[in-house]
Amino acid sequence: MDPERERIQEDLRGLVRGEVRCDDVFVQLYSTDASIYQVRPLGVVRPRTAHDVAACLRYAAERQIPIHARGAGTGLAGESLGPGLVLDFSCHFRRILARHDERVRVQPGVVHERLNAFLERSGRTFGPDPAMSHVTTLGSVAAIDGAGSRWLKYGSARRHVLAMQIVLADGTVMEVGREPLVGGQSVDADPRKRDLINRLADVLGRNAQMIERHQPRSRVNRSGYHLAGVLSEDALDLPRLLVGSEGTLALFTELELATQPLPRHRGLALLFFERLESAARAVEEILTFAPTACDLMDRRHLTLARETDDRFAQLIPPSAEAMLLVEQDGEDGAGVREQMRALVDRIRRRRRLAFDARQTSSPDEMELYWQLPRRVVPTLYRLKGSTRAVPFVEDIAAPPETLPKFLPEMQNILKQHQVTAALFGHAGHGQLHIRPFLDLSDPQHVAVLQQLANDLYEAVFRFGGTISGEHADGLSRTPFIRRQYGPLYHVFREVKRIFDPLNLLNPGKIVGDDPELHLRHLRPSELAATAISPPWASTEGARLPASAGPATG
Template sequence: MEEQRQRMIEDLGSVLDGELLVDPLSTTLYASDASLYEIQPLAVARPRSRDDVVAIVKYANEAELDVFPRGAGSGVAGGCLGAGIVVDFSRHLRHILSIDADTVTVEPGVVLDELNRQLRPLGRYFPPDPSNGPVTTIGGMLAVDAAGSRSVRVGSTRDHVERLELVTGDGSVIEAASEPLVQKSTGGVDLTNPHQRLCDGLERVLRENDELIRERQPSLQRNCSGYHLRGVLADNRIELARLLVGSEGTLGLFTQATLHTSPLPEHRGIVLLLFGTLGEATRCVQAIAALQPSACDLMDRRVLSLGRDSDPRFESMIPAGSEAALIVEQAGMSERETRDRIARVVSAARGTAQSTRVAFEAHDFEDVEFLWSLPQRVVPLLTRLKGTTRPLPFVEDIAVPPEHLHEFLTSAHRVFQEHEVTASLYAHAAAGQLHLRPFLPSPSSDGGARLERLAASLYEEVFRIGGTISGEHGDGLSRTPFVRDQHGALYRVFRLIKDLFDPQGRLNPGKIISDDHRLSRLEFRTDGAVETSDDSGEANPVSNAPDLVPLGFSWGLQELADAARDCNGCAACRTVSPLQRMCPFFRIDPSEHASPRAKANAIRSVLDSRAPLSLASDELGQLASLCFNCKQCQIECPGHVNVPQMMVETKSARVGTDGGSRADRAASRIHELGALGGLVPRVTNWLLAQPPARWMIEKLLGIHRERRLPALARRSFLRNLPRRWTFRPRPGTRPRPVVYFVDHFANHHDPELGTALVRILEHNDIPVYVPRDQHPSGMALVTAGDLDTAKQLAEWNLRELGELAREGHRIICSEPSAVVCLQQEYPRLVDHPDAPAVAEQVVEAGTFLAELHAAGRLSLDFQPLELTAGYHAPCHLKALGDHDSMRELLGLIPGLRVSTIEAGCSGMAGAWGIARDNFATSIEIGRPLISRMQQADLGIGTTECSACRLQMQQSTSTPTLHPLKLMALAYGLVPEIRKRLPETNGHPNRQMPRGLVIT
């Protein structure tokens, strides 16, 4: 196999403008998607042009290799998996080529939500609405004829396609649209023309089998099983694009698409209806469908229960024990019309089921979108459910005639009982589209035999009432074994069409058409279980990685495997939505390697020996370098997969093997360098402002010469404490003092910040104790993977803080990263009895002050500040679950106008962004934030994170201060802060030397 890969590099890789990847890590990352399956490809191609795609297909034919097109890899049926060449269209072919009055032309890698963001200012949109719109590509939508909740009103992808460009199985490039048939009587068919040859052969097959097509292909609102043949031949025209949409890449690889766009709906209204039983909800669907809603979705009690747990607002509107719900949306030309249409929906429901309860109704855009977040947020949460069984996607795409919905669900319930399983249900009910997920053990444990038996039984009921096994997700690997059962004699016609477009059968084989009709023969994903070597049950590594280096965190090998297994591959982490932050690296490099999913898959591959890699390998080290522990993927991932901890563990393995890079060592020990420079701060500050000295520092320490660094204070905060702040409180002291944990930045660079916080607390009658012997938190060390050194700091600080925490003293931090470190990292780093107590008592300063305000204990005697401040919420503050407290507190200051900057991650990640090797990437990630700070409407920037403040001042003279300083100034507690504020001409009162920033 290695010889074959080497030949591919020489023969194919040399002619591609894009990349050809054959290394073990890359092929491992493309071995799985969001499905249950795992198939290692021979190679991964990332084309940059149509010519690249042609070259790939022609080479595959010559080398007798199969080709598997891939978009975001978010499909749940395994439609993009295979053992040949996986072609990733999402990396480079992601351009919107043109936007016209009512059409748009795109490459297949364009993401749906990004397309609609570009269309929205024009009052247009591309209507199909699959639930994974933030990540799904247009090519993927075309492959499966994607649709969503609103398909009952707007149809599916097929209904909005004007023209397709594709590469067929022999490498020919054709365009597919609606076109007149060539009259053979005039000798008009040119059989040397690939397009005419295909159309001629297709016309013949369709005419010969017209009666069979009408008899055997279900006339359903949703059906993407097999090839769509109805209506392809009509009125002496051939609708070639209608056939190709939904063909899952088995007939051709799309390289361009012209799509119809529609006007944005004027007004929308939505209502959440709750029912006492699932049966009552399903019986209401037909009455509501008669009112032509734009959407009518059904949720069962499991989905509702998860919804309650996901958001306090859902908890308040959905009573515990609710059995079923319908979300119904109506659109209209005015709010009055939509209100009237919603009222008729409620009336129809109550007329059918007396238990109907209106839990929520909305007509405002934000509120409508909020309610839609219920299924969008909750359905992925099903994968988080713990236990020996999980809701598995393999019969999740059934569609039935809507009028038979209640009948089918009754039959399905009986089938599940016979097989002794339960299932979750979410449905686009008005369209008859059902997403059923049975709770079963991982199929890797029994080879999928149980899945096959259950699917066969369930599909018998589907066929009995005229339904289909696939409504919007495609046949893929999951349903191809059953396509022949559904379509009978029509399956032969599918084969004829496949042979026309792909004579050698190289395009996505095993999907729709297959000679293997056993689901149990497929290769399933490993379940992440760690094998044991003896009767003692001691965990035995299934790869060589843990043999080489010990794990740095206090978790076992099985816990690491479980964390990796928690990723179900849904691809939500590939989003570039402005409403989310994950993943900063993927946003600037939209490759699979940069996605958090890839990192979880890599760890899983190490633990089950699928790839010849170890935790300490260069390949995993390069992957881990695409993570700086911002934790946004963990908090925004539907399954909250702890990718950051896995990547820190990987870095720890590297540090344990080679000590890590010099730049990382310097950046992670910035507290040591600061303390050293603090011995002679004036000299140090002078040197940091001199270009020759900065050049030398870059050479010696790897700190980039262009990075503006914070000036060192003349005296550190801890060396200059007033005595009253240093008296350790006696047990039982009332009011109970809080403890201030200072961390490095406020201590050595910004003691004024520490003074501001303590004076604010005292102003609000909160006594403060500052332990003199505290050390920095060590968060930079954790991020760099230097866990041994981080443990030393953790042990020291826990000795300083542990007894205080046990006595009930709150530990206040002005640095969000310090809170994250003490609260989340310390308990994982060290087995210390006081770690849980400290984690429980530590709190970020803004959160603490917001608690005071909520309790009516915060003084509001602020003086006016006539200023416009741009507020940036740090990633680690978001990781703590609070990104509004300080912004809302600033809103209490008269005259202070706070503009929230929604520009994503700053790109600093503590000290990470100062390193020479990271500087360019840091700037690229932080560019939107830097650009916003350069705009003239902001008089000042403000954020809680010290590193973010450095980035916000990197290329601008606009100062950025901690919000606590603005509060202290408004209180009149630290008047000297006013010197940091801009004058009326917009420039700061005091300019710092080149290379340094104001703190």
């Protein structure tokens, strides 16, 4: 351990109750996540309380040390990596604090899957469903505005975060929600909070037309700061702004979330297509049935599924070039089954877009069908060889109605660069996860990555889409944000300065000046791009509130 790390470790151990580790093993452990990047931090703090978090931020502000918040390390854009102090919330911030009829209060280290297991006892759920639910923490879901397959029904996390306890860059702990305005001004009793709200209201008010004018037409967008709909005549919605800010504006220590009733019945259909374009054309028809999910898998994923599980080999026709997984839910089982039957009939028989289909309402079969996107897609990263499916341009989104034209253009761009890619997506809301197969130890492949990103993103902009729909900007996409938003990018800078004038909270992410940030810090090729899932990120043993027992049975 070098002298600087040794001094920081000694100082912080005298200030916080949580663990502080600056030794080489810990620094190396926290230098990677599920992205293609590697950045060694100065040290790691596992805070136990909001006081610990505040003490770390005050210490960092005095010494100009960057702070990077982290959950389970499942990020694909390198959003939690950095050269400063990493604050790991997945270890101790794992309590479900309180549950009310339609809301729940949690700490940010609570694992998403465990929260829903807890809510299920009372017939409720937290709707947004990220793919890595079994390890992803709710702080991470809020930090990147996570969504998932069921966005069509539940939307993203932003819709469900009602209030939060935050710690500002100077160590101030603050409770925020939808803050009332009187005559356009805050009358909050706390002068620090009042000043924050008034400065934000001024910036958002002055730039209201620009904010409205520079929004993409895609259904989803989590690139940049979410400024639309934050300011109204009588309120400023701080959670709406802070969700998706990737730890660059404030750190979350408590979250109050809206919950939804669990559906009584669900049904699933698998639709198989001979051409990717046919699947894209089917999406518009499917959306008229108001599905809860509509996911797309290409031939590479389907072939991998057939090769890894005999059940999928029997389920998936060998000639399928694409598949759509469609889910419906409702209060009446017969109604759900009839809706699914009508949907399959229209796509397969009447429109002749799909050549084969499977339909089920059996819980066991539905679980098997859902394993296709949730278990097969991650196996791409475990394929052997130096050429890997790279998460880099994997988060684009376009308006769903443009997919029949956008997907062929995407394929042409890949062909122009002689790149093979795998495609999985939430086609119902236009979200496309494209993973090109590249060897990042080869400088020529790195150059191709840059050119591919430029061309793909230009196509995305032409179709009214976004470079990031749910996976964060991080190191991967921050250099491209200015191109997406134009003059609105300067408003992002103003917002960043209001919250973090010293630029210490996850600096360089979302707002940054390095045009080649996405090409720096590429991890050595021999390290597989897999998420670090520490043992404390399991769903067992986390503490429930004392009131939870009687309330949930």
